[in-house]
Structures are given as structure tokens and as C-alpha cells.
Amino acid sequence: NAGVTQTPKFRVLKTGQSMTLLCAQDMNHEYMYWYRQDPGMGLRLIHYSVGEGTTAKGEVPDGYNVSRLKKQNFLLGLESAAPSQTSVYFCASIGFTGTGVEQYFGPGTRLTVT
């Protein structure tokens, strides 16, 4: 996955529990994204960051919070998990070079909320 890792890979939560998903990249990329993917819905953007210390809302931000305290890490938090947050979560890291763009996704986190 060219330097994008996600932790954990799988998790089962009970309704109301909290957790943090960690995305880490070692490519010095400025942009990082959190998506969720549900059957028939495609990838939907939750939050994103264009640099250390910055975050912005995406299409489906409700119920999630994020932080980018260090350039290489982008954390996604669920304060009070709900069954509707059962999904596969993908993190992406994007950097722009002189010759083009580098885009890599992590392997995903499969979250089930019961």
C-alpha cells in the first residue's frame, strides 16, 4: 500500500462505544482523507485535511471527528458509535509532485456496530 497503514483492520463495537481509527503515511503527503464505503453507495468523504493542523468536513461528517496533529497521521474518531456507522473505512493520502500526483489508499478498516 505504498506507505499508508490503517489501524485496526477489523473492529466490532457496541452501540454507544467510542473508538479511534488511525491512518499513517510515510510519504510526506499534505492531503489526507477519510472515506466510508457501503454497498451500493460508493465511497463517501467523511472528513479531510490539506495539511498538519487543518481539517474540513466532507459529505457525511456527522458522528465523526478528526484530528491531524502530525503531518503523517490522520485520526478518525467515533464518540458514540451507532449501527449506521457499520461500514468499511478507507484512508487516503495524496501528494503532488513535479511530475504528477501520488494517491494511495490504506487497506481499510472493517467496522461493525451492534
Added chain:
Amino acid sequence: RKEVEQDPGPFNVPEGATVAFNCTYSNSASQSFFWYRQDCRKEPKLLMSVYSSGNEDGRFTAQLNRASQYISLLIRDSKLSDSATYLCVVTIGAGNTPLVFGKGTRLSVIA
């Protein structure tokens, strides 16, 4: 109107066939365009960027029509290994972020 719309598929084609995927986007200020490939239960992977002049990478050709806000991907001489879901991706603003994905078109190449 959805920001990025794709043919719903699925496309089932025989080996060796040529297959085309189409995609339309709604934001005329979008600047960057990509095609991704996603295998079942795997992460999406960048297949190719799409440039205004069109670009080719082996059996894959991507085209962009800004006037019609339309992107296409052509796969020639399909292989079994091309079976996957193909995702059209667009940046939704004047900058290069964030990326917005279409729902994808599933391709099955049959022997």
C-alpha cells in the same frame, strides 16, 4: 444531480473485447480527473489520471471532454484480470481537493 455519475453496470464481456466506461461530473470548476480500480474487498488503486488531451497507458485510454463535463475510459483486448470495479474520481472545486468518487461500474471479463 450527483456530483459524479457513472454507468451503473455491471458489464459482462468476453476476453478480448473492448469495453468503455463513461462518467459525467456536475462541477464545471473541477480540475483534476482520475480513474481508479477497486478489486473485491480491497482498497481503491489509482489506475490513471485523465488529461485534457486524452492519454493512453497500454490497453487503457482515458478521455476528457470539459465542454460536456464527461470522462471516459476505454479498455482494449480485455483480460480476465481486468475484472474489477472502475471508479471515476473528480476534484469538486477549483483546487485539487477533495476527491469525489462515482459509485463505480463493475466489470466482469469472462473466458
